[in-house]
Amino acid sequence: MSRIAYVDGFYRRLSEPHIYVEDRGYQFSDGIYEVCLVVDGQYWDEAGHMARLRRSLEGLDIPFQMSSASLKIIMREVLRRNRLRDALVYMQISRGVAPRDHPFPDKPTLPVMVMTVKPYSLAANDALAQKGIKIVTMPDIRWGRVDIKSISLLPNALAKQEAKSKKAYEAWLLKENKITEGSSSNAWIINASGSLVTRPLSNEILGGITRESVLKAVTSLGLKVEERAFTYEEALEAKEAFITSASSLVMPVTHIDDQQIGDGQAGPQTLKLRDAYKQVARPS
């Protein structure tokens, strides 16, 4: 079955050409995106993703007028047309099409939205979580407003490629010897005293929606959280480590730069937290 995408008002086969050459997203990465997880036909953490989408649009001053009700209809229709009930949904909104010039066009453009879906298997992700993942570290060379979920992802793509070339799943990014976050996930450790440590919200990390729900889940488990930056050495000495994102949920980290974390197995607290996260994120 050919994949169907929503492209600026129409549902089209992905194989059909439909790029606007002068879309500012294409030429300047002047746009934002969201990635949502759908399990058994239901969007997880939907309200959080919708709220961040609006925050990102505001952050770049993109005048996107579509109501949340209409957006939600398209989010369901694109799944239906692809006959998927378990999927990752990608939505991107650019400022729109205008003759190429760096400043925003004087005459406001209509933002262009595209939406694609790809199959997702929670069972496969659960199996990976039992094994855990390896990560590598590298310098954080991104711009200063990574709290906006913009489509400007070249440093993230380069970091992920380097991780892949080293047979790792994710790259953690380092600024002044402290971990900021992963190339497409937030970074966490559980230290010797049992505290969960993750970097606080600022313009140096993307405020993950999974991170937000995990913080709620943590409260229900009665665990202690320290929202502060942690060093590379603290990460290596951690009892457990994990990443969070819509596609990885809560994913244990067993090795950082080939050094074993804890006993080198998926951490038991992390796996508990993964279950607790599912309770919070899955719509009831």
Ligand SMILES: Cc1ncc(COP(=O)(O)O)c(C=O)c1O
């Ligand atoms: C840089 C970065 N940090 C964190 C996250 C996690 O965000 P979320 O939990 O909303 O998927 C992502 C997700 O794509 C990301 O790209």
